[in-house]
Amino acid sequence: MYESVLVATDGSDSADRAVDAALDLASVFDATLYAVSVVDTRRYGDSALSGTEDIVSDLETQANELLDAVEKRADGGVMTELRHGKPHAEISDYATAIDADLLVLGNRGRESGEVIGSTAERIVRFVDRPVLTI
Structure with a gap:
């Protein structure tokens, strides 16, 4: 399927729960698992980041650690991608690039108090493929 x-x-x-679900689904369907993490530089504004490579480097380090953790949980059987930009746009673009059959993501991010976060909402509304939110 x-x-x-x-x-x-x-x-x-919620992203950790999404990783668990994606690992299970990839195993059940013998599917290729891809993981993406997006460095959201918008959060700090372009002017704040333009001269501060340390902030971007720290964000990249954190994102790479998240992807490494997914790789360890998948026993290395995962393709990882680090992207920069608007999370919903980058996730959507990557899904298109790899022709993903299913996207799995948390229903809200680290700083969202909403029932569904803005990234998840945008992806559910605008991506042209099945999305599972956890």
Whole structure:
């Protein structure tokens, strides 16, 4: 049913649950698992980041640690991708690039108090493929 499953991670509790679900689905369907983490530089504004490579480097380090954790949980059987930009746009673009059959993501990010976060809402509304939110 699914040949490729994409999971997005930002380190939130719901993203961790999404990783668990994606690992299970990829195993059940013998699908290729992809994981993406997006460095959201918008959060700090372009002017704040333009001269501060340390902030971007720290964000990249955190994102790479998240992807490494997914790799360890998948026993290395995962393709990882680190991207920069708007999370919903980058996740959507990556899903298109790999022709993902299913996207799995947390229903809210680290800083969202909403029932569904803005990234998850945008992906559910605008992505042209199945999305599972956890």
